[in-house]
Amino acid sequence: MKIDRVQTLYFSPTGTTKTVVTEMSREYFGSKAPCFDLTYPEYTLPQDLSTGDLVFVGVPVYAGRVPALAVERLEGLQGNGASMVVTVVYGNREYEDALLELRNMALEHGFRVVAGCAFIGEHSFSTGELPIAAGRPDEDDLKIARKFAQQIRDNVKGLAEKGRGHLDVPGDKPYKEGMMNLPFTVQVDEEKCTLCETCISTCPAGAISLSGQIIMSADLCILCCACIKGCPEEAVSLTAPPIMEKVVWLHENCKERKEPALFTL
Ligand SMILES: Cc1cc2nc3c(=O)[nH]c(=O)nc-3n(C[C@H](O)[C@H](O)[C@H](O)COP(=O)(O)O)c2cc1C
Structure with missing residues (x-):
């Protein structure tokens, strides 16, 4: 062919x-x-x-x-x-x-x-x-x-x-059940945030907007973490307890290459 x-x-x-x-x-x-x-x-x-x-x-x-x-x-x-x-x-x-x-x-x-x-x-x-x-x-x-x-x-x-x-x-x-719509999103540390809007332009879901401060929509957020990885000030994080538990579990259980x-x- x-x-x-x-x-x-x-x-x-x-x-x-x-x-x-x-x-x-x-x-x-x-x-x-x-x-x-x-x-x-x-x-x-x-x-x-x-x-x-x-x-x-x-x-x-x-x-x-x-x-x-x-x-x-x-x-x-x-x-x-x-x-x-x-x-x-x-x-x-x-x-x-x-x-x-x-x-x-x-x-x-x-x-x-x-x-x-x-x-x-x-x-x-x-x-x-x-x-x-x-x-x-x-x-x-x-x-x-x-x-x-x-x-x-x-x-x-x-x-x-x-x-x-x-x-x-x-x-x-x-197929197995996919992602559920979770009632939380990432957090922005307002002390570190310079309102540079990088997170807005890197969000695939249009979940972030600026209205005096950065606003994250939990309804639209897909938890992809692009905003966290892209933030030049390291002002964005995912600290919701159910996600943190999952991160610890993944870190401990998915070590083997x-x-x-x-x-x-
Ligand atoms: C919401 C969400 C769910 C995920 N689910 C899985 C999963 O079921 N199994 C897995 O091994 N990795 C999972 N991952 C990790 C991603 O598949 C992995 O980090 C991938 O490399 C991300 O691709 P990207 O860099 O192109 O965004 C998940 C990541 C996110 C954000």
Whole structure:
């Protein structure tokens, strides 16, 4: 099968998913592969896809699922027989049904799924005191990503134009219950906050506004931690007790290094 165009598509509030998928698409096609960033509300989607296209798509894992906001933003994507490589990036706990969900979405949107993978990224809740998969993806992960992209390129060359191959990936359907809407959000330390508005521009969900002080909407917040990681003053934190308990649990129970899982036709 001949691929004329490669495109990259990701939802990546704290950047680990972006790192993994761009590493793969660049290895496959060089820096010519355009990127579509679905993280922010003003995103656009690739248009006029057809069988000569290959799209690398990546999302983080939230509660074992594809984040609801990513599902919503992928809604208008039309594959028209284009090929897709599906990637999920998780914080060294589990990816559960997320890869299966992303593969199924790709099929429903008219793509042929030629490969899939689950990589590990620093957990969004990781802090200096309570690290969880800190520094991932690291150089070893990215080496695996590049090798996998080469393997996909070799496989795709050998695939027939209209193959019926069906990529098997782990996961169960009905999927596990995803993220619940929790009644809390991040906290801003007003002593440290300089009202620079970086948090507003890095929030994927439009959950932050300025009205004399920074206002966080618990209804809109997806707890992605982009505002925490992006704040130049370290003025934003997630200290709600139920989340803190979870962070301690993750820090203590997800220490053992997991390795990327790779699936091809
Ligand atoms: C709300 C939320 C839920 C998460 N759920 C999971 C999970 O179920 N399993 C896991 O291993 N990591 C989980 N993570 C961690 C992210 O999947 C991980 O940090 C990922 O690398 C973030 O991707 P990004 O850097 O592209 O935003 C969760 C993170 C957040 C913010």
